[in-house]
Amino acid sequence: xxxxxxxxxKVFGTDDPAKAGASPASHPAADAAADAAAxxxxxxEAETARDGDGNPPQAQAPAQxxxxxxxxxxxxxxxxxxxxxxxxxxxxxxxEELQARETxxxxxxxxxxxxTVPTFEVTLRxxxxxxxxxxxxxxxxxxxxxxxxxxxxxxxxxxxxEQDGSLTFRRSCAHGVCGSDAxxxxxxxxxxxxxxxxxxxxxxxxxxxPIKGLPVEKDLVVDxxxxxxxxxxxxxxxxxxxxxxxxxxxxxxxDRERFDDTTKCILCAACTSSCPVFWTDGQYFGPAAIVNAHxxxxxxxxxxxxxxxxxxxxxxxxxRCRTVFNCTDACPRGIQVTKAIAEVKRALLTRKV
Amino acid sequence: xxxxxxxxxxxxQGRPAGTLYRGDTEGMWxxxxxxxxxxxxxxxxxxxxxxxAMVRVSPELYNETIGTYKNWIMGLGEAGLVAAVxxxxxxxxxxxxxxxxxxxxxxxxxxxxxxxxxWVVLMVPFLIRHLSNIFGG
Amino acid sequence: MSTPNAPALDAPRSPYSRTKxxxxxxxxxxxxxxxxxxxxxxxxxxGHLFVNLMVGKGVAALDFAFVAGKWASPFWQIWDLLMLWLxxxxxxxxxxxxxxxxxxxxxxxxxxxxxxxxxxVVVVVLGTLVIFTFDxxxxxxxxxxxxxxxxx
Numbered sequence: 001x002x003x004x005x006x007x008x009x010k011v012f013g014t015d016d017p018a019k020a021g022a023s024p025a026s027h028p029a030a031d032a033a034a035d036a037a038a039x040x041x042x043x044x045e046a047e048t049a050r051d052g053d054g055n056p057p058q059a060q061a062p063a064q065x066x067x068x069x070x071x072x073x074x075x076x077x078x079x080x081x082x083x084x085x086x087x088x089x090x091x092x093x094x095x096e097e098l099q100a101r102e103t104x105x106x107x108x109x110x111x112x113x114x115x116t117v118p119t120f121e122v123t124l125r126x127x128x129x130x131x132x133x134x135x136x137x138x139x140x141x142x143x144x145x146x147x148x149x150x151x152x153x154x155x156x157x158x159x160x161x162e163q164d165g166s167l168t169f170r171r172s173c174a175h176g177v178c179g180s181d182a183x184x185x186x187x188x189x190x191x192x193x194x195x196x197x198x199x200x201x202x203x204x205x206x207x208x209x210p211i212k213g214l215p216v217e218k219d220l221v222v223d224x225x226x227x228x229x230x231x232x233x234x235x236x237x238x239x240x241x242x243x244x245x246x247x248x249x250x251x252x253x254x255d256r257e258r259f260d261d262t263t264k265c266i267l268c269a270a271c272t273s274s275c276p277v278f279w280t281d282g283q284y285f286g287p288a289a290i291v292n293a294h295x296x297x298x299x300x301x302x303x304x305x306x307x308x309x310x311x312x313x314x315x316x317x318x319x320r321c322r323t324v325f326n327c328t329d330a331c332p333r334g335i336q337v338t339k340a341i342a343e344v345k346r347a348l349l350t351r352k353v
Numbered sequence: 354x355x356x357x358x359x360x361x362x363x364x365x366q367g368r369p370a371g372t373l374y375r376g377d378t379e380g381m382w383x384x385x386x387x388x389x390x391x392x393x394x395x396x397x398x399x400x401x402x403x404x405x406a407m408v409r410v411s412p413e414l415y416n417e418t419i420g421t422y423k424n425w426i427m428g429l430g431e432a433g434l435v436a437a438v439x440x441x442x443x444x445x446x447x448x449x450x451x452x453x454x455x456x457x458x459x460x461x462x463x464x465x466x467x468x469x470x471x472w473v474v475l476m477v478p479f480l481i482r483h484l485s486n487i488f489g490g
Numbered sequence: 491m492s493t494p495n496a497p498a499l500d501a502p503r504s505p506y507s508r509t510k511x512x513x514x515x516x517x518x519x520x521x522x523x524x525x526x527x528x529x530x531x532x533x534x535x536x537g538h539l540f541v542n543l544m545v546g547k548g549v550a551a552l553d554f555a556f557v558a559g560k561w562a563s564p565f566w567q568i569w570d571l572l573m574l575w576l577x578x579x580x581x582x583x584x585x586x587x588x589x590x591x592x593x594x595x596x597x598x599x600x601x602x603x604x605x606x607x608x609x610x611v612v613v614v615v616l617g618t619l620v621i622f623t624f625d626x627x628x629x630x631x632x633x634x635x636x637x638x639x640x641x642x
Contacts, residue, residue, distance in 0.1 A: 325380025
């Protein structure tokens with residue numbers, strides 16, 4: 001089983017950047033879910049809204065992947081003049097607000113004339129650690145020129161490509177799907193590819209650190225193995241007995257909805273490494289493992305719910321969750337992590353799924 | 354018992370220190386305060402049982418022990434204790450709602466502010482009463 | 491996930507395995523107990539604080555006669571006994587959780603736990619004995635310090 005967990009991202013800056021070619025990114029979650037016939041989730045409205053202000057909306061829009069109005073954002077390009085439009089307070093109902101924000105975000109990406117996009121200088125204060133030369137981590141400041149449309153990942157690239165080639169970080173898809181570039185940005189776990197620099201209070205130095213609680217290997221790269229170990233332990237694959245059906249395993253929309261939220265996990269470790277209980281000794285299974293257990297425990301086609309619940313009943317399992325809500329706050333996919341953990345706890349108490 | 358020394362500790366604690374994690378404002382700070390108040394109350398509880406045990410020795414000794422508490426410094430300490438107990442109790446109810454109420458996780462932030470509000474509302478009459486007791490003689 | 495320059499790094503936690511799974515419901519019961527005792531304690535402790543600090547002359551009125559007057563009634567005896575036991579269990583379990591979280595070495599963890607278990611036993615035994623063997627009108631004591639019903 002360990003084979004399918006091989007490193008899924010290329011690590012930049014380790015040896016020769018040119019050699020770090022595209023390795024086939026076999027994603028564990030994708031493998032696991034293949035049998036479950038789960039539809040891949042395009043970002044929902046709620047997720048995109050997080051880009052705007054970094055805070056998940058209180059009332060999550062029900063995750064309906066189909067209803068995202070992706071097609072008509074270009075229209076708003078005429079009246080929205082750059083960043084100013086983002087600041088416009090959009091008060092009405094949560095649904096409308098989300099749509100409006102999304103439109104603005106889309107607008108900026110499709111803007112053609114570079115002159116209309118504001119350009120400014122920012123300082124990135126990056127926590128560096130190069131094991132060959134450093135005995136301990138230290139902070140280093142970089143000044144970079146960025147556009148209003150740039151994400152933190154773009155700024156990191158600029159530093160790496162133009163100023164200091166030794167800067168090391170992971171990234172792969174750069175679109176918030178692969179889960180490679182979770183890092184601690186201004187003290188919070190975020191994906192570098194989903195954080196616009198202009199939203200990160202660019203007047204002050206932006207701090208960038210590796211995620212907390214996992215051993216740092218180099219600069220922003222941490223050893224993810226303890227994280228994936230927990231993930232493996234909860235058996236992230238469909239367990240279904242009996243004769244294999246000749247067609248797909250049928251599931252009602254209601255049954256599918258039951259675990260929809262937790263199918264969105266991209267295993268970026270933002271949640272687990274935001275958890276104060278995980279920081280202490282790293283023995284706690286952590287939110288991500290519980291979320292992925294939840295995804296199968298509440299799947300009507302799966303038959304190993306009892307086994308997974310028993311694993312999470314462990315001393316290092318769900319009972320170590322102290323409902324701090326850092327994980328819910330950190331999740332770049334807007335998963336209600338604490339809610340999922342609470343549901344697993346309740347399932348353990350009643351032994352009913 | 355858990356595994357031995359962990360690399361997490363050695364690599365993460367390098368100087369200069371990293372930033373403070375800025376997690377979920379309401380959730381994280383409620384948890385921090387819940388822990389701190391819990392430990393404070395526990396320590397007080399140990400002392401409180403021991404001093405109350407003096408009633409078994411003699412009335413004089415108990416009155417003497419309790420007499421050392423009757424000054425304004427201890428009075429303020431008692432106010433702090435009540436403040437801690439009230440927060441711990443109210444936030445404990447919030448935690449239980451998060452755990453057992455299906456909508457609890459969604460409303461954890463308003464509930465945290467409700468805890469703060471109720472705490473203030475309950476502390477004001479108590480402080481008026483208690484401070485007039487300890488300063489009014 | 492091993493890198494060629496491994497010697498320069500901290501040895502990763504090896505092997506990446508959790509201590510043997512516990513296969514017991516101990517943590518479940520302890521979690522449930524914290525919540526159940528918590529509810530009861532809210533009533534008991536806030537009632538206790540209200541009667542001792544808010545009613546009458548408040549904290550200034552506390553003395554032997556006050557305590558003796560309270561414990562002359564079985565109602566307050568049971569109230570205080572229940573509060574003692576639940577609060578000590580709740581508190582000890584809470585501190586145990588904190589020790590589990592923050593103690594880094596197994597030996598530290600073990601001895602800190604022994605310390606709080608010892609404190610638990612001492613305080614609970616002492617408190618229980620005091621409540622049960624308490625005499626509100628001890629022979630030979632100064633009558634002015636005793637509750638009024640001792641005159642009879």
